[in-house]
Amino acid sequence: MKKILVTLLVLITFTGFSQNLRLAVYQYADNPRIKNIQPLADLLQQKLGIQASVKSYPTVPAFIEAIQKGEVDIAFINTFGYLLLQASSKHYPMEPKVALTVPDPDDNYKTVFIARAQSPIQQLKDVTTFGKQTRLGLVAIGSTSGNLVPRLALTRIGVTNAEQQFQSVMYTGTHAKAIQALLSNQVDLAAMGNSEYAKLDSISKLQLRPIWISTEIPLGPVLFNKKLSKSLQQQIEQVLLTVHEQAPAVLESIKAAWTEAKQATHFDKTHGETYLPFLNQFGSMKSIEPILKQFAN
Secondary structure: OHHHHHHHHHHHHHHOOOOOEEEEEEOEOOEOOHHHHHHHHHHHHHHHOOOEEEEEEOOHHHHHHHHHOOOOOEEEOOHHHHHHHHHOOOOOOEEEEEEEEOOOOOOOOOEEEEEEOOOOOOOHHHHHHHHHHOEEEEOOOOOHHHHHHHHHHHHHOOOOOHHHHOOEEEEOOOHHHHHHHHHOOOOOEEEEEHHHHHOOOHHHHHOEEEEEEOOOOOOOEEEEEOOOOHHHHHHHHHHHHHHHHHOHHHHHHHHOOOHHHOOOOEEEEOOHHHHHHHHHOOOOHHHHHHHHHHHOO
């Protein structure tokens, strides 16, 4: 009995927790992404000799709340979600460690604004003239390419409050539904991930006109709970940094959870400042912060 207690004490001291490593992700459409992350949990369990589980949260805001409450040890979050954590006044016990990397992106992760072919909006700045007559379609509150980046682009041209400066703003739920809303005349202008628009057949594309496309968006980070021991953090980080060589099928499973990750080749180290160059192209942080604060809890 004494030997068992000593073993448990060593485990707690070494890892910083006594039960299991809690990996977490958020749901998109009807995919909770648990099956995509489970192979990594199994690999960590095998490599490190610890229990690991995967939980999915229904939305990015729900995921953020769980992170702030300390319910997560390893978080696979999108770019917008991470920036919202940073903008929130609430403390969260995590930090970015690694992120999927696309060495030579070719239209990998971008936002595109699309109008119908006959629309008077031929370039994004025309929104300042026709905004009050225009119904805007976005993807979802927590979407990077379907909410954050569109709002940043609009702020750059002086449209700082979409809800007041458009006739209406509609969240369609998915990138594909944003396009369908435009084709079915539910909205007059829509923004979504460019990869979804690229999938369209030529006949559908003839009915639409891209009016603005962003630069490449940096992929979201993997956050580590700072309460995990340094030793355990280093071991988990090493597994992720070498997974493309040691367990390529695990990497492919993770990549399959995000359309924007398809061109990624491996994980690389990252930090919070990675996202600043992308944000800075839309203006000063003073002009960007109100957008983040609008959605931060």
